[in-house]
Amino acid sequence: MLKQVMLEAVGNLLASRQRSILALVGIMVGAGAVIAMLAVGGIARNETLRQFRQMGTDTLLLRAESANGLGTLPQAVLEELPRTLPEVRQIAPFILGGGNAGHEGQVRSGTFLGVTEQFAAVARLTLAEGRFLSRHDRFEPFVVLGAGMARELSTPYARVRVGSQIRVGRYVFTVIGVLAESLQSPMMPADANQALFFSLANARRVISSPQLSWAVARLAPEADADAAAERIRAALAPAMREQSVQVQSARALIAGMQGQMRLFTLLLGAVGSIALVLGGVGVMNIMLVSIQERRREIGLRLAIGARRRDISTLFLAEAATLSVLGGVLGIGLGVAGALAFARMSGWAFSLSPEAIPVGAGVSVAVGVFFGFYPAVMASRLDPIVALRTE
Amino acid sequence: MLELEAISRSFRVGPAETQVLRGISLTLAAGEMASIMGGSGSGKTTLMNIIGLLDRPSEGAYRIRGEDVLAARPDALSGLRNRLIGFVFQSYLLLPRLNAWRNVALPLMYRGVAEGEARRRACEMLERVGLSHRTEHFPPQLSGGQRQRVAIARALVGEPAVLLADEPTGALDPTTSQEIMDLFLEMNAALGVLVLIITHDPGVAAQCRRRLVLEGGALAHDSARVPAPC
Incomplete structure (x- = not known):
């Protein structure tokens, strides 16, 4: 049964190729953005920490100041x-x-x-x-x-x-x-x-x-x-x-920069999330169109013995296939983006361990979340009304 | 086998209530071959939806093989449809992306029959309807008559009690139409399944041993009963 469901899901997605690709691009860009953001945040964090390790966290910088500039x-x-x-x-x-x-x-x-x-x-x-x-x-x-x-x-x-x-x-x-x-x-x-x-x-x-x-x-x-x-x-x-003396400590500077980094990562994460939500809305959109086009099919399936659960599973499988595929492509896109960033900035490339699981997990969750409403809608169709659709 | 007792169905559209079926009582035995005729608005589609367990009557009782089918909840109703009813539609309603045997096997898949077993039974049924050489073809590659044969095989593969056909020959030319009617007669004789055909075509209705006519939501004529003197 599961094999049949997956076969049908893939077949249906292939049948409306253009729409599927559009939704796929949405999810892919979203997941890629999240992954790239997390990775770039990690790269920047590593770079700052490396600089401080060089300098030492036990360092103070003193600067004398007078009324007219340096003292x-x-x-x-x-x-x-x-x-x-x-x-x-x-x-x-x-x-x-x-x-x-x-x-x-x-x-x-x-x-x-x-x-x-x-x-x-x-x-x-x-x-x-x-x-x-x-x-x-x-x-x-x-x-x-x-x-x-x-x-x-x-x-x-x-x-x-x-x-x-x-x-x-x-x-x-x-x-x-x-x-x-x-x-x-x-x-x-x-x-x-x-x-x-x-x-x-x-x-x-x-x-x-x-x-x-x-x-x-x-x-x-x-x-x-x-x-x-x-x-x-x-x-x-x-x-x-x-005159007065300004004392700057490496620890205070680190704390400040870490706060900045957190804010930066949060901001990048927000951008990625917005892209993902847009991708999710794309998935929902094509699922709703697909359901509208396949009302008679849904009616027939209900008539020959499909339960409501079978219908929602069918459409959820399509949404999940889209988002898993989009997530996988997004990982590639995100890692490539982070690599390009590392090359351009001259900083060492590293992949923060949470980037890939978080990015992939979030994209699948978004796809399934936005696929859920259309799937439930499809399963609630009245078979008589669905069969009568022209 | 199939007992309808004082079935009524009314729809509420706004404040007005429309009575579509008025107290229909009908008993059909296993192995019967019956036709239902009637003009537009006579209620035959609604009657078919009720017999096919797609709709519930507002009043009345309905038993199949002695089982009260109106007590079932929606998902259980799906199971009953799957076991008891086979549907054939005017527009075939085959899934274009599944090949012939997968289309036929669909009711078995929903019953949880393993794929190998479902395939064997689907191919057997395709052979019975004369399409053993078309099991791997997809619906768009088949002619209208062949598509309807696939649909009939799908309706019969689950060994239902009732085969419900809604205008099964409506989209076919006369020759093909007759072939499909012959197939219904053959399946009725060979499998002993109760066949109920809804049709506009008097020629089709005439080939059924029992003929029912609906008028204004009530049973106006039943060939099994002595015609009322007038």
């Missing part, structure tokens, strides 16, 4: 913090600026960072070659390059490497290290890949208005970020006079 942090008090506050493990103040750098006739604009020797460890930077600045290099004409900057300043004949000469303004610096490629941290105000790292003293020479406005800190593993931020602010306050 200056008290370097001496700042560098005492790891000794005075148990929550703070390391702290690295830095100067942020920018300008042009030249090598063998190549000129590129980049970010200039004036840093102390702790910066590499606090910002989790690793070296591809050479070494980072040390406390003994403060007045030496040394520079460390980010991976992207080193690549762009290289010429086919002279790759930038340890020992290369980099010209910045009137000064020539010797490269002592090149960083490994790193993800840009959402915390940091600059991308390390496109930066040149100088000692604080050298930075004051090459940056037009050098101010020690920034610092990045790493906390002890068990420290509470909000409490630590409060204590740092309090510790710095006496030395800040009219």
Whole structure:
């Protein structure tokens, strides 16, 4: 009996091919949208988490602010913090600026960072070659390059490497290290890949208005970020006079971004749901038309002994066939969409485990839900009226 | 076999009530071959719907093989139709996407007969109506007479008590029409099934041993009874 029902359902769908394809496209797009949305949401979430894993969730970013823009942090008090506050493990103040750098006739604009020797460890930077600045290099004409900057300043004949000469303004610096490629941290105000790292003293020479406005800190593993931020602010306050200090914690940023992501996913889910409902209405529409056309058939079936249940099963089988097929095609469409998104954004493709079952399940549920009303309507037909239909 | 007792049927359209059948009492025995004639509006379709268990009378009693069939609920009624009644329609009403044997087997499928068994019985019945060479054909590939034969095979495959035919020859040319009538007579004789034919055609009615005429919702003539003196 089940075999017969499925055979008839498929036969009937094939008989009205155009209508079936229309309904199929509706369900397919709906399911595809839901799956793509869930997958894209997952990809974006993974990407953010990866960035934070790079940066570390135990990081704080400090920024001094004065009435007319950025202020200056008290370097001496700042560098005492790891000794005075148990929550703070390391702290690295830095100067942020920018300008042009030249090598063998190549000129590129980049970010200039004036840093102390702790910066590499606090910002989790690793070296591809050479070494980072040390406390003994403060007045030496040394520079460390980010991976992207080193690549762009290289010429086919002279790759930038340890020992290369980099010209910045009137000064020539010797490269002592090149960083490994790193993800840009959402915390940091600059991308390390496109930066040149100088000692604080050298930075004051090459940056037009050098101010020690920034610092990045790493906390002890068990420290509470909000409490630590409060204590740092309090510790710095006496030395800040009219200025204030903004403290941003990675955890707060993560929480904010996760909230945003949830909202984003919810929004995408809503778009997908609307598409699915439209697909469902499409299924309902073609089922109602099909029932209208097949009233005599329904009447005949009732006359020769079909129960109401047999009639509704017949039409539900058609709706279910449509939505299962639409769901399967939708999975293909959704995964393809997510793949295209991953390729375009350059982010790693991953399929969140719930995407396919949720998308497929929802599309089948929608198809059956919208197929249910027409099926019940068909089964309630009066056989006499149905048989008399012209 | 088939007993109708004071059957009335009225329809309510708005405030007005129309009486379509007025107190029809009728007994038909197994193996009878009867025709019902009557003009438009005489109530013959309504009578057929009631006999075929598609409609319920407003008043009266109806028994098939001694079973009170008016007590049944809708789904049970489907079961009764499936077991007791075979329908043949003027427009055949075959399902175009099922081949001949699947069309014939349909009542058996609704009875829950396994596919192999249903197919064997359907092919047997197609052979009896002279279509053993057309079992795999689809209705659009068959002629009108052949389609009606498939429909008759479908009506008989479930071994019903009554074969109800509503204008079975109405869409056929005279030659084919006669072939179909011969088939009814043959099936009636061979299977002993009660055949009830509703028709406009006096030629068709004349071939039935018992002839009934409806007029204004009442039984005006029954050839089995002595004609009323006038």
